Amino acid sequence: NAGVTQTPKFRVLKTGQSMTLLCAQDMNHEYMYWYRQDPGMGLRLIHYSVGEGTTAKGEVPDGYNVSRLKKQNFLLGLESAAPSQTSVYFCASSYSEFATNEKLFFGSGTQLSVL
Amino acid sequence: GQQLNQSPQSMFIQEGEDVSMNCTSSSIFNTWLWYKQDPGEGPVLLIALYKAGELTSNGRLTAQFGITRKDSFLNISASIPSDVGIYFCAGQQGGSEKLVFGKGTKLTVNP
Numbered sequence: 001n002a003g004v005t006q007t008p009k010f011r012v013l014k015t016g017q018s019m020t021l022l023c024a025q026d027m028n029h030e031y032m033y034w035y036r037q038d039p040g041m042g043l044r045l046i047h048y049s050v051g052e053g054t055t056a057k058g059e060v061p062d063g064y065n066v067s068r069l070k071k072q073n074f075l076l077g078l079e080s081a082a083p084s085q086t087s088v089y090f091c092a093s094s095y096s097e098f099a100t101n102e103k104l105f106f107g108s109g110t111q112l113s114v115l
Numbered sequence: 116g117q118q119l120n121q122s123p124q125s126m127f128i129q130e131g132e133d134v135s136m137n138c139t140s141s142s143i144f145n146t147w148l149w150y151k152q153d154p155g156e157g158p159v160l161l162i163a164l165y166k167a168g169e170l171t172s173n174g175r176l177t178a179q180f181g182i183t184r185k186d187s188f189l190n191i192s193a194s195i196p197s198d199v200g201i202y203f204c205a206g207q208q209g210g211s212e213k214l215v216f217g218k219g220t221k222l223t224v225n226p
Contacts, residue, residue, distance in 0.1 A: 004157070040124070042203060042218035043158070058213070090157050104214070106157025 002026050006091050006107035013081045013114045021076040021110050023091030029105070031094045032074035033058070034066060036087040037109075043090065049074055081114045088112070121204050121217030129225050134191040136220045138204030146207040147187035148214070149178050153200045161202075162189070194224050 004025045013019055023032065033048040035058075045058030049068040063085060065077045074093075078085060091107040121138045128134060138147070146165055150158035162173050164180035164187060171178055175192045187204055204217040 040218055042121075043216040045213060048213075092157070103160050104158075106159070108156050 004091055004093055004105050004107040006089075006110050008110060009108070010111045011113070013078075013112065015082060015114060017081050018077070018079050019081065019112075020078075021089055021091075021112075023074045023076070023093075023107060024072055025074075025091075025093040025105070026072065027093060027095075027105065028071070029093035029095050030071075031096065032068065033092045033094075033104075034064070034074065034076045035090045035092065036060065037090060038087050046076065046089075081112075083114045086112060086114045119204055119206055119215050119217040121220055123220060124218070125221040125223070127223045127225065128194055130194060130196060132194050134194055134198070134222065135188065136202060137186060137188045138206070138217045139186040140206065141185065142208065143184040144206035144208050145184070147178070147180050148205040148207075149176075149187070149189050150203040150205060151200050152203065152219075158201075158203055191222075194222075196224050196226050198222060199224050 007022045030051050034046040035043045036046055037043050044060045046064050047058050047061055047066040049055050052068055052071040055066045067075045089110045092104050094104045119138050119140050148163050149161045151161050152158040162171050162178040167180055167184045168182050169180040178189045180187055199222055201219040201221050203219045205214045207214050
């Protein structure tokens with residue numbers, strides 16, 4: 001069972017470079033989310049999607065864009081990376097919104113460093 | 116946005132000891148969740164609480180939904196080395212509200 005798969009696992013960027021993080025889930029979940037985790041800050045929601053073709057802003061959306069062209073995939077893009085975007089990024093999915101009655105399934109994370 | 120105050124930030128304990136951590140807020144929450152994150156992995160749901168006063172166990176873990184609905188507690192009994200990790204509380208105020216996460220409690224268990 002794959003669950004939620006994130007690629008890549010590690011990436012180093014130079015300031016100003018762009019990149020896309022890919023999240024794929026095989027559970028037919030409607031809802032998908034991107035979080036960032038920083039030391040002492042916990043998990044903060046960047047963007048989320050309530051279904052194919054939809055996206056919405058979370059708590060810290062600036063500097064990021066997302067797309068949900070297919071139900072199983074949720075892409076997180078950084079157009080011009082900044083050192084402040086150095087973080088661990090987690091993708092998650094759920095059957096129902098924010099999954100209080102269902103599990104929120106997380107990927108294993110992407111460690112991104114921006115130099 | 117809403118804040119969840121999770122304490123302690125970190126704990127260093129000996130194997131076999133019991134552990135207690137808590138999460139508090141100035142606002143009322145309708146749902147409290149506790150997650151565990153193993154090193155290098157994403158968080159995994161441990162316990163979900165839906166009613167004020169509710170006490171729920173999952174093996175050696177017990178969590179409670181505070182009577183005031185502004186706090187929640189997680190206890191781990193007889194800790195073992197595999198309990199190491201970061202424990203997060205999360206809350207939801209209403210059915211359509213976003214989950215809010217605490218900043219985590221990092222647990223280290225010395226054999």
